[in-house]
Amino acid sequence: MPTNLSRTAYTDRSATEQARIRNIIRLGFAAVLGLTFCLGVLGLYQLHSSKSSMINIVELGNEKISLAIKMRDAIRLRALAIQRMLATDDYFRRDEELLLFYGYSGAYREAQEALLAIEMKAEEQQIHESLRQLTRIAQPVNRQAAEMLQQDPLPANFDEVLADAVLTQGQLLQLLDQFVELQKSYGRARVSAAEKEFQSTILLMVTMVTLLLLVGSVIAKRVTHLVISKNSELEEKNMELEAAWFEAANATHAKSKFLANMSHEIRTPLTSIIGFAETLAEPNQSQDDLQHAAESIKHSGKHLSQIINDVLDISKIEAGQVELEIIPVSPTAIVAEVASMMEEKIKKKGLKFRSNFYFPLPKVITADPTRLRQILLNLLGNAAKFTSEGIVCINTYYLPEKRLIKYEVSDTGIGMTPQSAAKVFEPFSQADKSTTRRFGGTGLGLSISKQLAEKMGGDIVCDSIQGVGSTFTATISIGNIGDPELIYEMKEINAVSEKKSNRPQRRKYSGRVLLAEDTVENQKLISLHLHRAGINVAIVDNGQEAVEAALHNHFDLILMDMQMPVLGGVEATQMLRNKGYFRPIVALTANTSQSDRETCMEAGVNDFLSKPIDFEHFFAVLQNYLDDEPVETRVEDSGSETSEDRELQELYNVFMQRLPEMLESIKVAAQRRDWVSLERSSHQLKGLGGSFGYHQLTAICRNIHECARNHTGEMLDEYIAELDREYQLIQHGSDSRRKAV
Numbered sequence: 001m002p003t004n005l006s007r008t009a010y011t012d013r014s015a016t017e018q019a020r021i022r023n024i025i026r027l028g029f030a031a032v033l034g035l036t037f038c039l040g041v042l043g044l045y046q047l048h049s050s051k052s053s054m055i056n057i058v059e060l061g062n063e064k065i066s067l068a069i070k071m072r073d074a075i076r077l078r079a080l081a082i083q084r085m086l087a088t089d090d091y092f093r094r095d096e097e098l099l100l101f102y103g104y105s106g107a108y109r110e111a112q113e114a115l116l117a118i119e120m121k122a123e124e125q126q127i128h129e130s131l132r133q134l135t136r137i138a139q140p141v142n143r144q145a146a147e148m149l150q151q152d153p154l155p156a157n158f159d160e161v162l163a164d165a166v167l168t169q170g171q172l173l174q175l176l177d178q179f180v181e182l183q184k185s186y187g188r189a190r191v192s193a194a195e196k197e198f199q200s201t202i203l204l205m206v207t208m209v210t211l212l213l214l215v216g217s218v219i220a221k222r223v224t225h226l227v228i229s230k231n232s233e234l235e236e237k238n239m240e241l242e243a244a245w246f247e248a249a250n251a252t253h254a255k256s257k258f259l260a261n262m263s264h265e266i267r268t269p270l271t272s273i274i275g276f277a278e279t280l281a282e283p284n285q286s287q288d289d290l291q292h293a294a295e296s297i298k299h300s301g302k303h304l305s306q307i308i309n310d311v312l313d314i315s316k317i318e319a320g321q322v323e324l325e326i327i328p329v330s331p332t333a334i335v336a337e338v339a340s341m342m343e344e345k346i347k348k349k350g351l352k353f354r355s356n357f358y359f360p361l362p363k364v365i366t367a368d369p370t371r372l373r374q375i376l377l378n379l380l381g382n383a384a385k386f387t388s389e390g391i392v393c394i395n396t397y398y399l400p401e402k403r404l405i406k407y408e409v410s411d412t413g414i415g416m417t418p419q420s421a422a423k424v425f426e427p428f429s430q431a432d433k434s435t436t437r438r439f440g441g442t443g444l445g446l447s448i449s450k451q452l453a454e455k456m457g458g459d460i461v462c463d464s465i466q467g468v469g470s471t472f473t474a475t476i477s478i479g480n481i482g483d484p485e486l487i488y489e490m491k492e493i494n495a496v497s498e499k500k501s502n503r504p505q506r507r508k509y510s511g512r513v514l515l516a517e518d519t520v521e522n523q524k525l526i527s528l529h530l531h532r533a534g535i536n537v538a539i540v541d542n543g544q545e546a547v548e549a550a551l552h553n554h555f556d557l558i559l560m561d562m563q564m565p566v567l568g569g570v571e572a573t574q575m576l577r578n579k580g581y582f583r584p585i586v587a588l589t590a591n592t593s594q595s596d597r598e599t600c601m602e603a604g605v606n607d608f609l610s611k612p613i614d615f616e617h618f619f620a621v622l623q624n625y626l627d628d629e630p631v632e633t634r635v636e637d638s639g640s641e642t643s644e645d646r647e648l649q650e651l652y653n654v655f656m657q658r659l660p661e662m663l664e665s666i667k668v669a670a671q672r673r674d675w676v677s678l679e680r681s682s683h684q685l686k687g688l689g690g691s692f693g694y695h696q697l698t699a700i701c702r703n704i705h706e707c708a709r710n711h712t713g714e715m716l717d718e719y720i721a722e723l724d725r726e727y728q729l730i731q732h733g734s735d736s737r738r739k740a741v
Contacts (some may be wrong), residue, residue: 042204042208049197049201060118061183061184061186061187061190063118064115064118064124064179064183065180065183065184067111067112067114067115067118068111068115068176068179068180068183069176069180070107070108070111071108071111071112071115071131071172071176072173072176072177072180074104074105074107074108074111075104075108075169075172075173075176076173077100077104078101078104078105078108078142078169079166079169081097081098081100081101081104081146082097082101082142082145082146082149082162082165084097085097085098085101085146085149086149091150091152094149094150095150098146098147098149098150101142101143101146102715102718105139105142105143106715108135112131112132112135115128116128116132121186123182124179124182124183127175127178127179127182128179130175131172131175131176131179134168134171134172134175135172137168138165138168138169138171138172141161141164141165141168142165142168142169144161144165145158145161145162145164145165148161266304269300269301269304270300270304272296272297272300273297273300273301273304276293276294276296276297276300277293277297279293280293280294280297324367324368324371324455324456325368325369325370326366326367326368326479327366327367327368327369328364328365328366328481329364329365329366329367329369329372330363330364330365331361331362331365331367331372331396331405331478332357332361332363332396332487332493333493334369334372334373334376335355335357335376335394335396335407336355336493337373338373338376338377338380338394339353339355339380339394341377342377342380342381342384345384346380346384346392349384349387349388350389351384351387351389351390351391351392352390352391352392353391353392353393354391354392354393354394354624355393355394355396355624356393356394356395356396356606356607356624357395357396357490357493358395358396358397358398358601359486359487359488359489359597359608360398360486360487360488360597361396361397361398361405361486361487362398362405362478362481362484362485362486362487363484363485363486363487363492364481364484364485365405365476365477365478365479365481365484366478366479366480366481367456367476367477367478367479368452368456371452371455371456372456372476374448374449374452375407375449375452375453375460375474376394376407376409376474378445378446378448378449379394379407379409379449379460379472379474380392380394380409381445382445382446382472383409383410383411383413383470383472384411386411386413386414386470387411387412387413387414387469388413388414389412390411390412390413390469391410391411391412392409392410392411392412393408393409393410393411394407394408394409394410395407395408395410396408398478398486399475402475403477403478404457404458404475404476404477404478405458405475405476405477405478406473406474406475407473407474407475408471408472408473409471409472409473409474410469410470410471411469411470411471412468412469413469413470414466414467415464415465415466415467415468415469415470416462416464416466416470417466420464421462421463421464421470424446424462425446425447425450425460425462426447427444427447446460446472449474453474453475453476456476456477457476457477457479458474458475458476458477459474459475460472460473460474460475461473488597488608489608489610489617490607490617490620490621490624491614491616491617491620508533508534508628509533509534509535509619509622509623509626509627509628510534510535510626510627510628511535511536511556511557511626511627512535512536512537512538512553512554512555512556512557513530513535513536513537513538513555513556513557513558513559513622513626514537514538514540514546514549514550514553514555514557514558514559515527515530515537515538515539515540515559516540516541516542516543516545516546516558516559516560516561516564516569516572517539517541517559517561517564517588518541518542518561518564518565519561519684519687519688521651521654521655521658521688521691521692522561522611522687522688522691523539524651524654525613525651525691525692526559526588526613527539528648528651529615529618529619533619533622535622535626538553538555541564541565542564542565542566542567543560543564543566543567543568543569543571543572543575544566544567544572545566546558546560546567546569546572547567547572547575547576550576550581550583551576551579551581555583556583556584556625556626557583557584557585557586557622557625557626558576558583558584558585558586559586559588559609560572560573560585560586560587560588560605561588561589562587562588562589562591562596562600563589563590563591563680563683569587569588569589569600569603570599570600570603571603573585573587573600573603573604573605574603574604576604577603577604584606584607584625585604585605585606586605586606586607586608586609586621586622586625587600587605587607587608587609588609588611588613589608589609589610589611589687590610590611590612590683590686590687590698590702590705591683591705606625607621607624607625609621611686611687611690611691612687612688612689612690612691612695612698613691651692652692655688655692659727659730660727662681662684662685662688663685663723663724663727665677665681666678666681666682666685666701666704666720666723667720667723667724669681669708670704670713670716670717670720673713675708675709675711676708678704678707678708679705679708679709682701682704682705682708683701683705685697685698685701686698686701686702686705689701694730696726697723697726697730700719700722700723700726701723703715703719704716704719704720704723707719
C-alpha cells in the first residue's frame with residue numbers, strides 16, 4: 001500500500017511540471033498550426049482542382065474515343081460478317097453470321113447512343129450529326145444486303161445494294177476516324193493547359209512550405225530547451241514502470257485463475273482414472289465390473305486428452321504461436337463434410353438436422369480448412385449437446401459487401417440468460433456450474449473457436465433465449481481472391497460431393513408435398529416424378545389456392561411456381577410467412593436471373609429450383625426437406641418400365657398437340673405488342689420446352705420473355721421468326737431436335 005501512495009505522489013508532481021511545459025509548447029505551436037492550416041487548405045484546394053481537371057479531361061476524352069472505336073469495330077465486324085456470308089454456301093452458316101451481324105448492329109447503336117449522351121463541342125456535334133444522318137442511310141442498306149444473302153438465288157439488285165453498303169460503311173469509318181483525331185487534338189491541348197496549371201500550383205506550394213519552415217524554425221528555437229527536458233524522460237520511464245507493474249499484476253492474477261481452473265478440470269478425469277484403476281486391482285471383480293471400470297478409464301482418458309489439447313490450443317493462440325494454413329478451400333464442401341460427420345450423432349439423439357445453403361455462395365475461398373472444420377464441429381457439437389428435443393440447423397450465407405462467409409448454427413436447446421451469453425466465450429466458461437455437471441466439457445471450445453475465427457478475419461457472436469434455444473453466428477473472411485466465382489444452385493454443390501462418392505442409390509421419400517403450378521403439363525410431369533419417389537402430392541392451380549391449402553392442411557413441403565394467375569408465388573409466399581407459416585417452401589420458376597433469385601429469397605422461400613427442371617437436382621433439393629431412405633437398385637419387370645415410359649410418352653404427346661396453340665398465342669401477342677399476354681405465354685413455353693427435351697425452344701422463349709418484360713420490340717420480330725424456324729425443324733425431325741429429359 002505505501003508503494004502505491006508514493007507512486008501516486010510522484011506521478012502528481014511530474015504531471016504538474018509536464019502541464020506547464022505543454023502549455024508553453026502549445027502557445028508556441030499555435031501560430032504554426034494556424035498558418036499551416038490556412039496555407040495547407042489553399043494548397044490542397046489548388047492541387048485537388050488540378051487533379052480533378054486532369055482526371056475529367058482524360059476520362060471524358062478516353063470515353064469518347066472508346067465509344068468511337070467501338071462503333072468503328074462494330075462496322076468492321078459487320079462487314080466481315082457479310083463477307084463470310086458471301087464466302088459460304090451453307091445456309092445454316094449464313095444464319096449464324098446473320099445473327100452476329102445483328103449483334104454488331106446492336107453494339108454500334110448502343111455506342112452511338114452513349115456517345116450522344118455526352119456533352120460535346122460544336123465541331124464534335126457537327127461530326128456526330130453527320131454520323132447520325134449517314135447511319136440512317138447505312139443501317140438499312142447493310143441490313144438489306146445481309147438479309148438478301150439468305151435468299152436463293154440472290155436478288156438481281158444484290159450487287160448494287162452491296163456496293164451501296166460498302167460505300168456507306170467506308171464513309172462511316174472516315175467520319176469516326178475524324179472524330180477520334182479531333183478528340184486526340186483536344187486531349188493534347190487540354191493536358192498542356194492542365195500541366196501549366198499544375199506547375200503554377202507546385203510553385204505556390206513550394207513558396208508556402210518555405211514560408212512555413214521559416215516561421216517554424218523561429219518558434220522551434222524558443223521551445224527546444226523545454227521539449228528536451230529531464231521531466232519528460234522521467235515521465236516516460238514512470239509510465240513504462242506503471243504499465244509493467246499492472247501487466248505483471250494482471251498476468252499473475254490470470255495465471256492463478258488459469259491454474260485453479262486447470263487443477264479442477266484435470267483432477268476430475270484423473271480421479272476417475274485412479275479410482276477405477278484401483279478397482280481393477282481388487283480381487284473377486286465380475287466381468288461386468290471390470291468392463292465398466294475399463295470403459296470409464298477409457299472415457300476419462302479421452303476427456304483428459306481433450307482438456308490437454310484445448311489447453312495447448314488456447315495457450316498457442318494467446319501466445320501468438322498458432323500458424324494458419326491459408327489455402328484455397330470450398331466453404332460449402334467443408335459444411336457438407338462437417339454435416340455428414342455430425343448428422344448421425346445428432347439424429348441418434350432423436351433430433352432433426354438441417355443444412356441450408358443461401359445462394360449465391362463462393363465456390364472457393366482462402367482459409368485454413370482444419371481450423372474452419374474445428375470451429376463448425378465445435379458449434380454443431382455444442383448445439384447437439386445442449387438440445388434434448390427439436391432441431392439443430394446450420395445455415396450458410398455469403399456477405400459480399402463485407403467479403404465474409406457466415407455460418408449460423410441454431411438449436412432448440414436449453415438456451416441461456418443474457419448474463420450467461422455475455423461470458424460464454426470466456427475460457428472455462430459455461431452457463432453455470434449445473435451446466436458443467438449435467439453436460440460436461442471444459443468451457444474452452446467456444447473461446448478457442450472465437451479466437452480462431454478472429455484470426456481468419458471474422459468473429460463468432462451468440463444470440464440466445466433461455467428455454468427457447470441459441471444461435472451462434474461464425475464469420476470468416478474469404479481471403480485475398482479478388483471477386484470469387486459464385487455458385488447459385490444445390491446441384492453445383494452436389495457435383496463436388498458426387499466426385500467424392502460412389503454413384504448414389506435410388507431413393508424413396510415419405511411426406512406430403514403441395515405443388516402450386518398453373519401449367520397442366522408441368523403439373524403432370526412433376527407429380528409423375530414425385531409419385532414414383534413415393535411422395536403424396538396435392539396440386540393447386542394458383543397462389544390463392546396454395547395459401548388456403550397450406551393453412552388448412554399439413555404439408556411437409558410446398559413447391560411454389562412464382563408466376564401464376566390470381567395470386568403469384570412471390571405474393572403467396574409472403575402471405576404465408578406473414579401468417580406465421582414456417583414449413584419449407586421451394587420456388588419453381590423459369591426466371592433465373594440474380595434479381596429473380598433475390599426476390600424469391602426475400603419473399604421467404606427456403607430454396608430455388610429453375611425451369612426446365614433437372615430432376616436429379618430436383619430430388620437433391622427435396623432430400624433436404626423430406627425424410628428418405630435408400631432403395632437398392634433393382635431390375636424391374638419390363639411391364640413396369642413400359643408403363644413408366646408410356647406415362648411420359650402420353651405427357652409428351654399432349655405437349656406436342658398443344659405446341660402449335662402455344663406458338664400461335666405467342667405470335668399473336670407479339671404482333672399486337674400485348675406485353676402482358678406475351679410475357680405469360682412465353683414464360684409458359686420457356687419452362688415446358690426444356691422439360692420435354694427441346695432446350696432450343698426454351699432459349700428462344702427466354703429472349704422473347706425478356707422483350708416482353710422490358711417492353712422492347714426491337715429484336716422481337718427476329719425472335720418470333722427464329723421460333724417459327726425451330727418449330728419447322730421440330731415438325732420435320734422432332735427426335736433429332738430433342739435431347740434426353
